[in-house]
Amino acid sequence: MHGGRLVVVGASLAGLRAAETARKAGFGGAITLVGAEEHLPYDRPPLSKAFLDRGADSAGACVPTFRPVETLRDELGVELVLGNPALALHPARKAVQVFDREIRYDHAVIATGATARRLPATEGLRGVHTLRTLDDAVAVRAALDAGARTVVVGAGFIGSEVASGARKRGLEITVVEALPTPLVRAVGQAMGEVCASLHRRNGTDLRCGVSVTEIQGDGRVERVVLSDGSTVEADLVVVGVGTEPATGWLEGSGLTLDNGIVCDETLFTGVEGVYAAGDVVRWRNPAFGRQMRLEHWTSAAEQGAAAVRNALEPAAARPYSTVPYFWSDWYDSRIQFVGLPQADEVRVVEEHVPGRHRCVALYREGDRLTGALTIDGQSVIMKYRGLIMKNAGWDEALAFAEQRRAA
Amino acid sequence: MEIIVDRARCTALGICESLAPEVFEVDDQGDLLLKSNTVPEGQQGEVEAAIAGCPTEALRLRG
Numbered sequence: 001m002h003g004g005r006l007v008v009v010g011a012s013l014a015g016l017r018a019a020e021t022a023r024k025a026g027f028g029g030a031i032t033l034v035g036a037e038e039h040l041p042y043d044r045p046p047l048s049k050a051f052l053d054r055g056a057d058s059a060g061a062c063v064p065t066f067r068p069v070e071t072l073r074d075e076l077g078v079e080l081v082l083g084n085p086a087l088a089l090h091p092a093r094k095a096v097q098v099f100d101r102e103i104r105y106d107h108a109v110i111a112t113g114a115t116a117r118r119l120p121a122t123e124g125l126r127g128v129h130t131l132r133t134l135d136d137a138v139a140v141r142a143a144l145d146a147g148a149r150t151v152v153v154g155a156g157f158i159g160s161e162v163a164s165g166a167r168k169r170g171l172e173i174t175v176v177e178a179l180p181t182p183l184v185r186a187v188g189q190a191m192g193e194v195c196a197s198l199h200r201r202n203g204t205d206l207r208c209g210v211s212v213t214e215i216q217g218d219g220r221v222e223r224v225v226l227s228d229g230s231t232v233e234a235d236l237v238v239v240g241v242g243t244e245p246a247t248g249w250l251e252g253s254g255l256t257l258d259n260g261i262v263c264d265e266t267l268f269t270g271v272e273g274v275y276a277a278g279d280v281v282r283w284r285n286p287a288f289g290r291q292m293r294l295e296h297w298t299s300a301a302e303q304g305a306a307a308v309r310n311a312l313e314p315a316a317a318r319p320y321s322t323v324p325y326f327w328s329d330w331y332d333s334r335i336q337f338v339g340l341p342q343a344d345e346v347r348v349v350e351e352h353v354p355g356r357h358r359c360v361a362l363y364r365e366g367d368r369l370t371g372a373l374t375i376d377g378q379s380v381i382m383k384y385r386g387l388i389m390k391n392a393g394w395d396e397a398l399a400f401a402e403q404r405r406a407a
Numbered sequence: 408m409e410i411i412v413d414r415a416r417c418t419a420l421g422i423c424e425s426l427a428p429e430v431f432e433v434d435d436q437g438d439l440l441l442k443s444n445t446v447p448e449g450q451q452g453e454v455e456a457a458i459a460g461c462p463t464e465a466l467r468l469r470g
Contacts, residue, residue: 017459045462297462298422305459327420334437336420358435378433382425389425 003029004106006308007096009086010246011035013043013297014111014278016066017304019078027312029106031078034098036085036112039134041066045297047137048158049329052144052165063134086112089253091271107273107311110250110261111304114243114279114295119153119212127221128237131158140238144169148236151175151224153212155182155199157328158240163204164331173204174232176224178211186326188341191361191373194352195335198375202331243295245280258282260293265319267307275311277303286321287389288340288370296326323388334378338385339363339371349401350377360404362397369397380404408446409469410454412439416465423457423466430454439465 006022008015011033019033035041043064051062072078081098088097089110095102116130127148129140140162144150150166152159155177166173175182181192182199199206207226214225215237224232245260255269256262260282267275267283276283278300282293294300299322310317327336343363352359352375360380363371369392372384383404387397410430417439423431429450432440446454446468458466 043462298460301460301462323425325422325425338425378419378421378437379435382421382428382433385425386428 003027005030005032005104006107006109006311007032007034007103007105008109008111008308009034009089009096010109010111010113010278010280011037011041011080011082012111012113012278012300013041013066014113014300014304014307015109016041017301018109018111018277018308019072019076021305022308022312023076025309025312031076032103032105033072033078033080034084034086034096034103035080035082037133037135038083039063039065040069040072040080040082042134044132047134048131048161049165051137052141052162054145054169086249089250089255089271089274091254091274094273105273107308108275109304109307109311110269110274110276110280111278111300111307112246112249112280114245116239117242117244119215119239119241122215122237122239124219125215125217125221126219127217127235128215128239130239131162132243140236143236144171146235147171149234150236150238151232151234152238152240153224154178154240154242155196155206155208156186156240156242157183157326159238160195160199160330161328162238162240163199164202164329167202167204167331174224174234175199175204175206176210176212176226176232177206177208180209182206182208186341187335187337187373188343188346188363190346190348194359194361194375195330197352198330198333243279245282245293247280262291265321266310266317267303267320268310268314268317273311273314275307277307281307283320286319287323292324292340294322294324296324298322298325323385325385333375335373335375336377336381337371337373338381339369339388340365341371343371347398349398350405360401362394362401364394364397367394368392369394408451409444410441410446411467411469412441413465413467416463418463418465420462422460422462426460427453427457431457 046064116132261276263283306320345364350360358377359375419437421433
């Protein structure tokens with residue numbers, strides 16, 4: 001294992017895993033972890049789930065910090081440079097610029113993630129939030145604690161989880177989704193409709209096919225005007241309309257940028273010593289033979305580890321291959337998806353029945369199983385992931401589904 | 408090596424099952440079943456991947 005200096009840019013899950021994995025792999029050189037936020041690395045999935053629950057300790061006891069500072073600094077020997085975003089990458093002199101400091105690297109892993117998209121012309125209007133960072137989550141929780149009438153823009157994961165949290169508190173909530181159903185991009189339209197039923201059954205006012213034309217208020221939000229002409233009174237607006245990969249600081253660096261940092265199968269950027277991981281990377285996933293950018297917990301964690309191994313031992317670099325996986329908890333139901341949502345056919349093999357009965361849908365591309373969605377199907381979802389991993393055919397998947405249904 | 412599940416942390420997402428299906432399985436009640444309490448012969452890598460892959464850090468090895 002070579003020494004030298006490893007610089008990890010981005011101090012969230014992928015970046016943390018890169019730093020930890022380097023040490024686990026025996027890297028004895030210096031490690032610097034650069035983060036834009038002032039906080040120690042923390043876990044994001046809880047921010048739109050348990051963190052929003054009533055009674056969650058606002059003093060910070062439930063802040064989902066991964067490791068105490070002592071572990072990072074003393075046990076892992078990681079230099080923490082937090083509260084400052086990286087401003088530029090200079091491949092010619094192998095350096096990352098952070099504020100007024102240039103940090104030299106021999107190996108670099110870029111894991112700057114993605115930033116939440118905002119609605120235009122809402123800056124300066126209090127009560128309008130995205131939900132991506134810990135600071136966002138603190139603000140949203142405070143508003144929910146105050147009993148805010150809430151409008152969520154976007155019925156994706158973030159928006160839907162906020163709706164679940166608000167309903168759990170008994171608050172009125174309206175979810176506005178421009179597309180015909182929730183989660184169209186994540187699970188396709190047919191199954192998006194099934195997910196929509198979870199909202200309706202739980203008393204959330206879900207309005208699909210309408211967009212926000214204006215958010216009105218004098219200094220702070222008062223109402224949201226929709227494209228169908230209706231208005232909704234609101235004290236809190238949570239915007240969950242997707243993200244942009246955080247690559248602005250890499251313009252002109254020589255890295256290939258195209259909706260993320262474009263990498264090969266080994267997460268190599270093409271610039272010597274520089275690898276990328278997490279939400280910011282668009283790489284060629286050998287499991288499907290195509291390029292993709294994922295925003296899932298599992299791939300971020302795995303890519304952080306894979307990218308740093310490859311960065312430290314480029315001659316032995318191995319491809320990173322994965323069957324994408326995500327989960328989302330809505331009300332009392334758990335939605336889980338494996339694979340890819342773009343499909344020639346989506347077949348429901350177990351119908352959704354309100355209550356605790358699982359729903360299973362399978363996704364076909366050509367004659368291959370490429371995806372599976374379950375609602376409350378914890379006991380079967382990963383078996384489908386296994387089938388997709390081993391390139392199972394459609395017939396085999398249907399036979400398996402039949403056998404599970406009978407069980 | 409004994410496999411320890413922190414039941415207070417486990418939320419049965421099942422990632423461990425996808426990485427080491429010979430060791431982990433989630434049942435219909437959403438409980439994680441250990442098919443083996445120790446790391447089976449030849450499964451060290453898979454079990455370590457499952458531990459690293461757990462989003463709630465509910466898994467560890469002892470011994």
